[in-house]
Amino acid sequence: MPHEATPATPESSADRLLKAALRVFNEIGVNAASIHEICRLADVSIGSAYHHFGSKQGLADALLVNGLSDNNRRLAEQLRRVQGAEAGVRAAVKSVIRWIEDNPELAQFIYMTADSKARDSTGKLLQQVNADYWAMIEDYFKSYVHSGELRRLPLECYAPLILGPVHDYARKYLSGQITVPPSKRADMFADAAWLAVKGNG
Amino acid sequence: MPHEATPATPESSADRLLKAALRVFNEIGVNAASIHEICRLADVSIGSAYHHFGSKQGLADALLVNGLSDNNRRLAEQLRRVQGAEAGVRAAVKSVIRWIEDNPELAQFIYMTADSKARDSTGKLLQQVNADYWAMIEDYFKSYVHSGELRRLPLECYAPLILGPVHDYARKYLSGQITVPPSKRADMFADAAWLAVKGNG
DNA sequence: ACTATTCTAGAATATTATTCTAGAATATAA
DNA sequence: TTATATTCTAGAATAATATTCTAGAATAGT
Numbered sequence: 001m002p003h004e005a006t007p008a009t010p011e012s013s014a015d016r017l018l019k020a021a022l023r024v025f026n027e028i029g030v031n032a033a034s035i036h037e038i039c040r041l042a043d044v045s046i047g048s049a050y051h052h053f054g055s056k057q058g059l060a061d062a063l064l065v066n067g068l069s070d071n072n073r074r075l076a077e078q079l080r081r082v083q084g085a086e087a088g089v090r091a092a093v094k095s096v097i098r099w100i101e102d103n104p105e106l107a108q109f110i111y112m113t114a115d116s117k118a119r120d121s122t123g124k125l126l127q128q129v130n131a132d133y134w135a136m137i138e139d140y141f142k143s144y145v146h147s148g149e150l151r152r153l154p155l156e157c158y159a160p161l162i163l164g165p166v167h168d169y170a171r172k173y174l175s176g177q178i179t180v181p182p183s184k185r186a187d188m189f190a191d192a193a194w195l196a197v198k199g200n201g
Numbered sequence: 202m203p204h205e206a207t208p209a210t211p212e213s214s215a216d217r218l219l220k221a222a223l224r225v226f227n228e229i230g231v232n233a234a235s236i237h238e239i240c241r242l243a244d245v246s247i248g249s250a251y252h253h254f255g256s257k258q259g260l261a262d263a264l265l266v267n268g269l270s271d272n273n274r275r276l277a278e279q280l281r282r283v284q285g286a287e288a289g290v291r292a293a294v295k296s297v298i299r300w301i302e303d304n305p306e307l308a309q310f311i312y313m314t315a316d317s318k319a320r321d322s323t324g325k326l327l328q329q330v331n332a333d334y335w336a337m338i339e340d341y342f343k344s345y346v347h348s349g350e351l352r353r354l355p356l357e358c359y360a361p362l363i364l365g366p367v368h369d370y371a372r373k374y375l376s377g378q379i380t381v382p383p384s385k386r387a388d389m390f391a392d393a394a395w396l397a398v399k400g401n402g
Numbered sequence: 403a404c405t406a407t408t409c410t411a412g413a414a415t416a417t418t419a420t421t422c423t424a425g426a427a428t429a430t431a432a
Numbered sequence: 433t434t435a436t437a438t439t440c441t442a443g444a445a446t447a448a449t450a451t452t453c454t455a456g457a458a459t460a461g462t
Contacts, residue, residue: 013409031232031258035450045411046451052409056450057232113314134378156379157370157386161393164365169358177335178357185358192362192397214440236419246442247420253440257419409458414451421446428439 014052016042018066021059022105030060030113060113061126067106068129071099072136079140085149088140089162089197090190096163097182097189100170108174111167134159141197148199161196165189215253217243219267222260223306231261231314261314262327268307269330272300273337280341286350289341290363290398291391297364298383298390301371309375312368335360342398349400362397366390 011019020042024033035056039049053059078095082088100107137159144150153161166189172178182189212220221243225234236257240250254260279296283289301308338360345351354362367390373379383390 047411048409050451153389154381154386156373157389160366160369164369165361167369168361168365172357180355185355188354188358195396196393248442249440251420
């Protein structure tokens with residue numbers, strides 16, 4: 001029996017659509033992208049596409065929600081594995097960097113098209129995912145403020161201080177303006193993040 | 202003579218269009234926004250709109266380019282006023298924060314819709330503006346590396362370290378997720394930025 | 403096997419971005 | 433001033449394309 005090129009479980013229509021949409025959206029933007037073209041690439045009928053995602057924006061929203069959720073999931077996982085403020089900070093930085101390099105197309109889409117105006121249902125979902133992200137970070141770190149391991153700061157400042165530089169760098173990297181991947185700067189960004197939030201002790 | 206409500210130089214069609222577009226884009230996103238609606242709000246004909254901006258995307262691009270350019274201009278101005286690495290870092294942080302609070306709608310638009318896929322002419326312009334931004338920051342700081350005032354880092358890391366946290370915080374602020382304006386955190390962000398890039402001396 | 407539900411299909415429709423033609427306003431030259 | 437060119441305004445006509453709709457196929461549940 002020769003090698004089987006097609007996977008045992010062939011991709012569902014929805015998955016093919018998401019994949020095709022990601023490609024086209026990244027190439028020409030959500031606006032310019034045509035549903036018909038995406039359906040053609042995914043080999044899925046218009047009817048199916050609308051059945052699954054409701055609209056072109058629904059497709060974009062799904063990509064956004066999936067991507068952010070996956071990123072959050074990995075971050076939560078990494079934070080669970082470590083103990084202490086410094087280890088947490090470093091794990092957060094590296095988790096995000098790793099996710100970006102494991103999912104460059106999705107990362108590019110997310111960073112480049114935050115156009116997500118809170119539309120109805122999906123808008124809510126998106127806000128939720130977003131809120132979870134910040135909450136997770138704040139939750140993890142607030143316990144270390146008492147012990148003095150962390151500098152006492154307004155809760156909503158930890159995430160920007162720890163991950164803001166990585167996000168900025170990633171944007172530039174994903175848009176092709178720099179070629180050195182963030183993983184090459186991981187320790188530098190981790191050091192900076194820790195320096196920004198560590199306590200006096 | 203009573204107070205004159207209308208300015209001596211009435212707003213041009215192009216200006217009215219930009220203003221209306223900004224409002225609508227922020228409310229419902231570039232995708233959902235209708236040119237006809239924008240024209241109605243701006244009291245400008247379809248023909249004029251297309252004469253001035255070529256397309257809906259052209260309108261969005263113009264807002265983006267105008268906004269980024271203005272931000273850059275102010276940043277350059279502030280950097281010119283100061284001497285030394287620390288003063289530069291602090292000026293950069295505060296300039297960006299100030300711009301955001303002076304131009305909240307424009308800032309929201311820029312932060313929320315980076316969807317700027319490099320489209321032809323305007324895409325080039327946008328890339329240029331963006332490149333100028335990073336170049337300005339790198340130029341300013343590279344001279345201070347020799348003297349030891351600044352930590353020696355890859356040039357493309359200064360901007361993310363100095364401004365990344367502010368950008369992250371601004372996004373959250375402009376989307377309404379936090380209410381404390383960045384200006385209230387200006388010193389904190391400036392301290393963190395300086396700590397991240399200052400040299401050993 | 404029957405029924406309900408989910409999914410696929412693509413033609414028909416509706417929406418809306420863009421083009422086009424003509425004319426008004428404004429600048430430039432003689 | 434008059435003539436001429438250019439820029440700007442107008443909105444109806446057109447073209448592109450997102451979305452709806454109806455019908456039927458596949459699948460799951462009983």
